[in-house]
Amino acid sequence: MKQKILVTGGCGYIGSHTVVELIENNFEVLIIDDLSNSNKGTISNIQKITGVKPTFYSCDLKDIHAVQNILKDNKDIEATIHFAAYKAVGESVAKPLLYYQNNLVSLINILITQLKSGTTNFIFSSSATVYGNPKTLPITEDNKTQRPFSPYGNTKKIAEEILEDLSKANKDCNITSLRYFNPIGAHKSGLIGELPNGIPNNLMPYITQTAVGLRDKLSVYGNDYPTPDGTPIRDYIHVVDLAKAHVKALKRQLQNKQEENFEVFNLGTGKGYSVLEVIKTFEEVSKRKLNYEIVERRDGDVPKLYADAKLAEEKLEWKANKSLEEMITSAWQWEQKVRG
Numbered sequence: 001m002k003q004k005i006l007v008t009g010g011c012g013y014i015g016s017h018t019v020v021e022l023i024e025n026n027f028e029v030l031i032i033d034d035l036s037n038s039n040k041g042t043i044s045n046i047q048k049i050t051g052v053k054p055t056f057y058s059c060d061l062k063d064i065h066a067v068q069n070i071l072k073d074n075k076d077i078e079a080t081i082h083f084a085a086y087k088a089v090g091e092s093v094a095k096p097l098l099y100y101q102n103n104l105v106s107l108i109n110i111l112i113t114q115l116k117s118g119t120t121n122f123i124f125s126s127s128a129t130v131y132g133n134p135k136t137l138p139i140t141e142d143n144k145t146q147r148p149f150s151p152y153g154n155t156k157k158i159a160e161e162i163l164e165d166l167s168k169a170n171k172d173c174n175i176t177s178l179r180y181f182n183p184i185g186a187h188k189s190g191l192i193g194e195l196p197n198g199i200p201n202n203l204m205p206y207i208t209q210t211a212v213g214l215r216d217k218l219s220v221y222g223n224d225y226p227t228p229d230g231t232p233i234r235d236y237i238h239v240v241d242l243a244k245a246h247v248k249a250l251k252r253q254l255q256n257k258q259e260e261n262f263e264v265f266n267l268g269t270g271k272g273y274s275v276l277e278v279i280k281t282f283e284e285v286s287k288r289k290l291n292y293e294i295v296e297r298r299d300g301d302v303p304k305l306y307a308d309a310k311l312a313e314e315k316l317e318w319k320a321n322k323s324l325e326e327m328i329t330s331a332w333q334w335e336q337k338v339r340g
Helices: 013-024 041-050 064-072 089-094 096-116 151-169 203-211 239-254 275-286 310-315 324-339
Strands: 004-008 028-033 055-058 077-082 121-127 174-180 182-184 218-221 236-238 262-267 292-295
Touching: 004 013, 004 096, 013 028, 013 041, 013 239, 064 096, 077 096, 077 239, 089 096, 089 151, 096 121, 096 151, 121 151, 121 239, 151 174, 151 262, 174 239, 182 203, 182 239, 182 324, 203 218, 203 275, 203 324, 218 275, 236 239, 236 324, 239 262, 239 310, 262 310, 275 324
Parallel strands: 004 028, 004 077, 028 055, 077 121, 121 174, 174 262, 182 236, 218 292
Antiparallel strands: none
């Protein structure tokens, strides 16, 4: 009998890649997604990759009664992996209440409902934004979290505090928070990848959309940061490497290997690249010149963020192994296939 895993936001970018890895590791997957920033066509593409069609429910997690009805019909869920959230930094600055309502109410509703159903394993999709502007690099899990610059980032920090409080109050809960650095790239099949609705918030789809002519030019937000070329440095990680880490974290929970009932892991490569380095690498990989311009800094961006991921390597037996060139090549192949 396959173990059933609930994946919220499973049609999204990271969620869909994780669903593929779960199916390939012989788990049964149930997806809840409101399709606000994703596409139902992703389900058939997951099926094309894996040969298995995951069960899908279209549902807004803010509607607790709808969530309860779904879980009533699925009492044998072993764990939840929670991706569902709004994630645009700029939009969150303009519409903070929308972000606090969606990201936190959704989290609380799924926790209340799954605990009533007897599911105690929970993996949370967090972010390196919880570290704010770190005083030391690389960032270890011992770095203190700080008030992030954006409401989006703050929803991740508050969510982790909610989860930590729950873990103290309910010792039966096994909770893992995975702090992502900057996921990019796409599945080698070219069938799933990052396809944001509207204007992209992340660098990579902005680059690839500019290269295919969907955008006139790429805006580089600031070149006066205290970095070698003046542009912000980030730790980019291939989305497939990231997805594999979720499977490792899940197996750790299901095998009762957690040392504490609330654990936190950084997921990154440990190496930082500047925005201009990413652009240059894209130009080399694609053999195309990118039209970009330097514009004003964007609210909420910090100069440098890169991970120390040794804890994940030690405890989850996981390590990111794909190069920046591989990440960018896969993202470019995906973009070309989508626009085909």
